[in-house]
Amino acid sequence: MNYSATLLASLLLAGSLPALAEDLEHGENLYTIYCTQCHGVTGNGDGVNVPAMSVQPRNHRDQGEMSARTDAELFKAVKEGGKSINKSVLMPPWSGNLSDDDIHALVRYMRHLCCESGG
Amino acid sequence: MRLKLLAGLLLTGGLLQPSPGALADTGQWLQSECGSCHALEKPDYPALGHVERVTRKGPPLHFAGNKFQAGWLESWLQDPVRIRPAGVFPPGAVVPSDEGDVIDPATLEEHPALDAKQAKRAADYLMVLRPHDELIAATIYEPGSIARRMGELNFTKFNGCDACHSDGPGYGGLSGPELYTAWQRLQPGFIASFIADPAAWDPHTLMPKAGLNDSAVGRLANYLKLIGEEAP
DSSP: OOHHHHHHHHHHHHHHHHHHHHHHHHHHHHHHHHTHHHHOTTSSSOOTTGGGOSSOOOOTTOHHHHHTSOHHHHHHHHHHOGGGGTOOTTSOOOTTTSOHHHHHHHHHHHHHHHHTSOO | OHHHHHHHHHHHTTTOSOOHHHHHHHHHHHHHHHTTTSOSSOOOHHHHOTTHHHHOOSOOOTTHHHHBOHHHHHHHHHSOOOSOTTOSSGGGTEEOOTTSOEEOGGGOOOOOOOOHHHHHHHHHHHTTOOTTHHHHHTOOOOOOOOOHHHHHHIIIIITOGGGTOOSBTTBSOSSSOOOTTHHHHBOHHHHHHHHHOHHHHOTTOSOOOOOOOHHHHHHHHHHHHHHHHHOO
């Protein structure tokens, strides 16, 4: 790699990493507030409401299950609810509570849970 | 003649509300006693962000007069019983276990009980707080009846309310307030309006907006009426 390319990569990283970390933290906060009741405080799908639910919430730590969904599908499921992707009505639409930016941050955090957190 | 006019106004309810001075005194008293847990004025939600929901210790009361049944409120303040099985912020009351997440009872705080005079004073003040009359006025809901089976289906299979709420002791989810006494606690117009657009009342509510039409909202409200009228 030549010097210019290295410098450019460094600058990009320096500028984008704090923003990514902030986005991840925002996603984690939103996940705690809005998702853990069903998806569990660790994201494993074992939330406090589960005994009353006819369909098991998705385990967001399951890399195999999560890899089968694109970011666009996750975004749609959160924004428009489970029915929008032919899944359970128990997953409600959150578009009345969360902005698109909020939902993108949630998707980012779900990807972290499944595939980057080592869990 | 003036006396008759005054008596007439009193009888029609025109002057039955506390005087402005008494209200201000009660407002200061409630702020000091309740303000650390309950919002008595609308918080600046956009400035606070969603994290406000994490730090919230009690439900906001700045629209209490649009929300509660006055008699129930006065009575409950004297003998408070838990409405939210997992508290006001469920993630803060839940811990993982081998059987899945469970509520840690040690995290749940009891609401203090007021004596009869304090409860009346507090309820009278809270019922004057009506910043959302326009939401109630815009709500199309006339309480009616619904067959139990149809009500149950709407509450469970069609809308999934039972994931978070119970419609009877021991039935349904734990993160939301129990709803088998909702009809006793809440004004019908509030129930319908809140189901239709919860964030219009509380931008940081954990209740999603399901996108239901007036008829679907009415069926759910009528089911709460059915089970609420049977609840002890």
